[in-house]
Each structure stands twice: as C-alpha cells, then as structure tokens.
Amino acid sequence: MTTQQIADRLVALCRNGQMLEAEQELFADDVKSIEPAHSPAKSATGKIAVLEKGKAFAASIEQRHSGAISDPVVGGNYFSISMQLDATFKGAGRMVMDEICLYEVRDGKIISEQFFF
Secondary structure, three states: OOHHHHHHHHHHHHHOOOHHHHHHHHEEEEEEEEOOOOOOOOOEEOHHHHHHHHHHHHHHEEEEEEEEEOOOEEEOOEEEEEEEEEEEEOOOEEEEEEEEEEEEEEOOEEEEEEEEO
16 A cells, blocks of 8 residues: 555544554554653554554543544655544543644555654
8 A cells, every 4th residue: 555545544444433443454563653742641662552552542532522634645655634632531521632643654554653732
C-alpha cells in the first residue's frame, strides 16, 4: 500500500469508530506512539503496547458527544490528520480534544504516530 492508501484507510476506519482495527491492520510490529510531555497518556513502543494504550484510552471515555477527523495531507512517507473529540471522560469530566496527528510510513505500514495538542 502507498502512503496515500494507508492514510485513506486509517481515516476511513477511524471515521467508522474502528481505531483499534486500524492499529491492528496498519501498524508495524515496532510502531512508536509519541505523546507530548504534558499528555496524561504515556508514549509506547511496539504494536502490543500501542494497542493496549488505545484500549485504555477508549475505556476512559464515559460518553462521546461528537468528533471529527480531517482528510489526510500526504507528503512523501508522512501524512497528517486533525482530530477533534468532544467526550466525557471517567473521573475527568467533559472536554474537547483538538489535535494534529503525524504518521510515518515504511514498507506499507505505519511505523510512528505522534500527537500534538
């Protein structure tokens, strides 16, 4: 798959509420998930650790109010999307998350994801 095809597939799955399926299908075994220093979530390395991180995030959502994912912007082996999520989180209340997600692709798989918010 090309970077554009991977980007389009990730967006389609995420828009359909299938983020964990997207990670399982599109991420390399040695993928890195990089969070900013101020994030309550920790960075993770390796597909299993990243999948667990994703499951923990999904489990922290008490109620989803709305969300949006932009079309991808592709440049070489990289693509970015913006994501917005309005949700009530367990123990933290309602908040709106607005972030840029940057992905790197190699050999037909996502090898890194990095979040900016």
